[in-house]
């Protein structure tokens with residue numbers, strides 16, 4: 051089958067074009083680096099079908115990151131290249147076009163975002179551009195589908211120029227001359243969106259904006275999430291599903307093997323959705339009653355942040371902080387994604403230039419960025435012990451994030467070079483695109499998580515009834531009880547945590563822990579190891595050696611943090627002080643220790659200067 | 660007057676004069692559209708040692724401190740006086 055490859059700079063609309071051409075659903079966001087792997091789809095033209103490949107964005111065919119390599123390789127395999135060009139940034143985009151035209155492949159150009167170019171006062175003489183480049187140029191507005199039919203019709207007219215390769219300086223001169231011939235710019239006034247754009251990059255206005263955005267995001271996710279979860283618990287589970295399960299429980303004879311698996315334990319003859327640990331009771335409740343509501347709200351908020359174009363601005367404002375943990379600002383994007391699910395976070399780390407950065411991002415995310423599924427359970431279960439205990443959990447994770455980051459930055463050789471990233475314009479997210487993306491993500495959750503959650507619960511029952519938990523509980527007692535101050539039985543939660551963290555947190559409930567023990571359990575579960583799905587991608591992305599190192603760090607960190615809490619929390623320091631103390635100490639440490647990466651980069655600069 | 664991006668003031672315009680550091684670094688900046696002879700406007704610095712944001716043509720780029728120090732700009736004459744130096 052013939053291959054059509056979409057090539058272009060980051061964030062020019064390749065994925066939007068791709069989803070229109072093939073009808074497949076892919077992630078689309080307003081920042082560079084949304085697509086990290088190539089995606090394949092099919093396009094039928096008359097009788098023929100073609101494979102269409104959506105490549106990650108790249109600035110050049112001489113790649114500088116793992117993601118750009120993928121794109122460059124794909125050009126070589128293409129039968130036809132559709133070069134998607136952002137009309138608002140003609141000069142920069144044509145640098146890549148000039149490289150593509152030197153390859154031995156037919157090329158056609160989709161001059162995209164022509165709507166935005168109009169608003170920005172950029173006028174392009176398309177016929178002239180076609181003539182100068184020697185390949186067809188079709189104007190498109192990918193988001194509305196405008197021009198895409200013409201693009202498909204023009205595919206057979208793609209031309210293979212195979213031009214002589216240019217020297218770097220000549221390339222700029224060539225592109226410069228093309229642009230000056232085809233582009234006219236009419237000056238116009240700043241729009242309010244553009245003023246807001248500048249304001250969010252200035253420290254004086256940018257910092258308050260960060261604070262407001264993060265505060266609103268947090269309030270929305272926690273507040274609305276809790277509201278929906280509460281509503282579901284009361285009406286759906288209390289009023290409808292609960293009675294149904296009670297009937298089923300009676301019908302199964304209130305006991306026996308099948309009852310234990312499906313319904314689980316009864317408390318005073320009644321089902322407790324949080325503690326019964328049956329597949330149909332706790333399993334269904336955890337997934338649909340707790341995780342799903344929180345995750346839906348989270349993804350709504352995330353979708354808005356992604357599509358408006360705020361995330362790269364957050365990255366700029368966070369750059370100084372990120373340098374302390376051996377990263378630069380843009381690494382905050384994988385971490386933000388990590389709060390939804392660690393899997394896409396690990397994949398997004400591919401955009402980062404060096405192995406060092408990828409290692410740090412993956413390790414810190416696995417340890418200190420709990421996914422929403424787990425957070426939902428923590429908020430629900432720890433929250434009811436009191437806000438102070440919830441604060442201790444968050445503060446401990448923040449403390450771990452900073453301190454572990456400082457340590458890795460100090461002891462891992464090399465440094466993380468500072469960032470060079472494009473900041474996209476603000477765009478007003480379209481409701482339709484938002485809902486589509488939300489639907490994709492929620493469906494992804496249901497499809498991928500259901501087998502793990504239900505399987506996890508099933509496994510819990512097997513572990514308990516077979517006596518394996520009692521056995522392991524005795525063996526690991528010195529570690530679990532000695533170091534963490536938890537009952538030996540808690541080893542079962544650590545086992546299930548490999549599968550699903552949300553189920554593991556739920557399993558803390560039947561252990562009958564006191565508040566401090568619950569906090570320790572939640573923190574250790576968050577930090578000690580990634581869940582199976584994340585582990586699989588980590589292994590692929592980091593390789594065996596680095597994964598092994600990362601895993602050792604995770605386990606050591608989790609148990610150290612658990613030990614620290616076991617020693618201090620409530621026995622020496624009351625919860626509210628503990629939370630505040632951890633945050634303050636982490637910030638002071640970050641200031642005092644500083645960024646080793648920064649020092650090394652400057653030393654390196656002195657050497658080359 | 661020649662200044663590094665870090666030393667330029669927000670709002671100042673100029674032309675990129677030189678990119679110090681290895682050839683790889685200059686090439687990478689070139690790919691993203693920042694090359695010698697390009698007109699550039701500084702938007703902001705995020706604190707003393709934070710990233711610098713600039714505007715070129717129609718797009719904005721954020722450049723970390725370590726790298727911004729290596730980009731030398733010939734600042735427009737008129738601008739210099741108007742900002743009171």
Ligand SMILES: Nc1nc2c(ncn2[C@@H]2O[C@H](COP(=O)(O)OP(=O)(O)OP(=O)(O)O)[C@@H](O)[C@H]2O)c(=O)[nH]1
Nearest residue numbers: 061062063064065066079083084085107163191192
């Ligand atoms: N106004 C306008 N916006 C567009 C158009 N095409 C795409 N966009 C927006 O541009 C942003 C980037 O779109 P994507 O399809 O994710 O870009 P991409 O080229 O795949 O980006 P990477 O995968 O990061 O390289 C999204 O916010 C789109 O909604 C267009 O023709 N007009």
Ligand SMILES: [Mg+2]
Nearest residue numbers: 064065084085
């Ligand atoms: Mg894409």
